[in-house]
Amino acid sequence: MxxxxxxxxxxxxxxxxxxxxxxxxxxxxxxxxxxxxxxxxxxxxxxxxxxxxxxxxxxxxxxxxxxxxxxxxxxxxxxxxxxxxxxxxxxxxxxxxxxxxxxxxxxxxxxxxxxxxxxxxxxxxxxxxxxxSGLTERNGHSEDVRVSRATSCLHLYNTGLPNHLQGSSRLSAIAAEEVAIDVIADLLHWLRAHGHDADDALDRAQMQFEADTRRLAR
Missing domain, CATH: 3.30.565.10 (Histidine kinase-like ATPase, C-terminal domain)
Incomplete structure (x- = not known):
């Protein structure tokens, strides 16, 4: 992919x-x-x-x-x-x-x-x-289960993009960022609809992301 x-x-x-x-x-x-x-x-x-x-x-x-x-x-x-x-x-x-x-x-x-x-x-x-390098493709990411899951999710969301933003086999960089924001927003809506604190979940996700980033940078 x-x-x-x-x-x-x-x-x-x-x-x-x-x-x-x-x-x-x-x-x-x-x-x-x-x-x-x-x-x-x-x-x-x-x-x-x-x-x-x-x-x-x-x-x-x-x-x-x-x-x-x-x-x-x-x-x-x-x-x-x-x-x-x-x-x-x-x-x-x-x-x-x-x-x-x-x-x-x-x-x-x-x-x-x-x-x-x-x-x-x-x-x-x-x-x-x-x-x-651990890359799965020339311009892809190194193998990371989190990145792989996110990539799959972005491609699922890509089907709902306007035609002029859809590439033949990949998302453009700008479109990918917009889709990622939509995914995050939708997940926050889902959490709130099911009685969870969306802001708390977002804070915890940010903390986990920063901890993972520090670990990988060592």
């Missing part, structure tokens, strides 16, 4: 000079984007993979190398790519000992990711890694 009210996850890229001082800024940019995409739970792993890929360029291609970070959704995986102009220095896994100082970066990436690889093009190489 698609979710038209979800944040569109459009691919983006950022050019930078491969220097140790740039890594912290790149990690911050990635964290912000993952938050906007509703994938904050991937931040730590994604940042570690990004740091390793950029460090690999700095170490094996050279400090100051013109490099590009590209981030997208591949299927339902988060895909992180680092592009650099050297097609000879290829990252690879090594059988490093525990005490080895080098060769462990890509092993760490491989252990944390769904898959990784290197693509060679005439003018550059692309080292990429994909992380499982």
């Amino acid at each position: 698609e979710c038209g009210g979800c944040t569109p996850r459009q691919p983006w890229d950022l050019s930078f000079s491969a220097k140790p001082a740039e890594v912290a800024a790149l990690r911050r940019v990635l964290r912000i984007h993952l938050g906007l995409w509703g994938l904050a739970e991937l931040t730590e792993t994604a940042q570690l993979c990004l740091s390793e890929l950029v460090s690999n360029v700095i170490t094996h291609v050279g400090p100051g190398t013109p490099t590009t970070l590209a981030v997208s959704i591949s299927g339902t995986n988060l895909r992180i790519e680092v592009h650099d102009p050297d097609t000879r220095a290829l990252p690879r896994l090594t059988d490093s000992t525990v005490d080895a100082e080098a060769g462990r970066g890509m092993a760490l990436v491989a252990a944390m990711s769904e898959r990784w690889g290197v693509q060679l093009l005439p003018d550059r190489k692309i080292t990429w890694v994909e992380l499982a």
Whole structure:
């Protein structure tokens, strides 16, 4: 089931000079984007993979190398790519000992990711890694029973929308918000009609929502 009210996850890229001082800024940019995409739970792993890929360029291609970070959704995986102009220095896994100082970066990436690889093009190489996101669809939500139930409810309400607000298979973002408000209002009417305190129920729902949000943000 698609979710038209979800944040569109459009691919983006950022050019930078491969220097140790740039890594912290790149990690911050990635964290912000993952938050906007509703994938904050991937931040730590994604940042570690990004740091390793950029460090690999700095170490094996050279400090100051013109490099590009590209981030997208591949299927339902988060895909992180680092592009650099050297097609000879290829990252690879090594059988490093525990005490080895080098060769462990890509092993760490491989252990944390769904898959990784290197693509060679005439003018550059692309080292990429994909992380499982928990998404059920590209622009959907991560699997959450509350969100899934709400999405089903919104689609049921969608049948009563005017034709110009109904999408072929999804709600538009604006229509989804209006329908969600109608659902909440109808539930409050139902509670009052059955002798319950609608205001108290709304306050309790808000408290539960805030508690769940804090828990998920940890």
